[in-house]
Amino acid sequence: ARVAAAPDPSRSARHRTTLETLSTGDPALQFVLDRCARIVGRSIPILIQGESGSGKELLARACHNSGPRADGPFVAVNCAAIPENLIESELFGYVGGAFTGARKEGAIGRIQQAHGGTLFLDEIGDMPLAMQARLLRVLQERVVTPLGSHKHIGVDIAVIGATHRNLREMIERQQFRE
Numbered sequence: 001a002r003v004a005a006a007p008d009p010s011r012s013a014r015h016r017t018t019l020e021t022l023s024t025g026d027p028a029l030q031f032v033l034d035r036c037a038r039i040v041g042r043s044i045p046i047l048i049q050g051e052s053g054s055g056k057e058l059l060a061r062a063c064h065n066s067g068p069r070a071d072g073p074f075v076a077v078n079c080a081a082i083p084e085n086l087i088e089s090e091l092f093g094y095v096g097g098a099f100t101g102a103r104k105e106g107a108i109g110r111i112q113q114a115h116g117g118t119l120f121l122d123e124i125g126d127m128p129l130a131m132q133a134r135l136l137r138v139l140q141e142r143v144v145t146p147l148g149s150h151k152h153i154g155v156d157i158a159v160i161g162a163t164h165r166n167l168r169e170m171i172e173r174q175q176f177r178e
Contacts, residue, residue: 016065017058032059040067045139047124048162056162057122064118069158072117077110080123087131094147111144111155118158125165125176132177 019033019040039046040063048056057076064074082090093109111119121127127135138144139159143152170176 016070017062019062019066022059022062033062036063037066039063041069043158045159045161047167048160049167050162050164052164057120060118060120060122060160060162063160064120064158067158069117073114074118074120075110075114076120076122078122080126084128087128088134089147091131091135092144092146095149106146106148109144109146111138111157112146112153114157115155116157118160121159121161123163124161125163125167125170129175129177136177 019037023030023033036046036059046060046063048059050056060076061074064070077091079087089107089109091109091111093107093112096104096106121135138155141152142156143154145152165176167176171178
């Protein structure tokens with residue numbers, strides 16, 4: 001007998017994880033969910049801080065699924081898992097021939113892939129300072145410039161970052177941009 005794999009319930013429209021479905025009655029969790037509900041749908045980046053394994057990505061997905069971008073893409077990028085020399089091309093994309101080893105047709109970056117939806121930057125505290133500056137420009141201007149290009153491409157994205165690090169301390173030590 002063949003057994004079909006069950007569909008992922010967090011992906012179906014009827015069973016998407018939302019802020020409402022995460023509500024358990026716990027007052028501390030409800031405080032977080034209520035704060036997220038007030039911000040979702042506005043052009044305000046969200047930062048989720050918590051220990052590894054505490055459900056930061058689940059909360060980010062719930063925010064995405066609870067807002068006006070729910071039908072758009074949810075693009076997750078683990079900033080700690082991408083080597084520093086590749087993070088720029090991963091986020092911003094590149095045109096063909098932009099660097100040695102680049103595909104001749106180029107590649108669309110994660111920021112463009114998130115157009116109309118949400119870009120989730122997991123472990124943003126591990127992002128190199130130079131990339132933070134470039135990402136801030138994208139957040140301010142809402143345009144991305146692929147590597148090797150002079151063409152600016154408009155993007156409409158919500159941004160959610162997450163980290164287990166203490167960013168305030170990192171800012172004081174000049175290891176993270178304010």
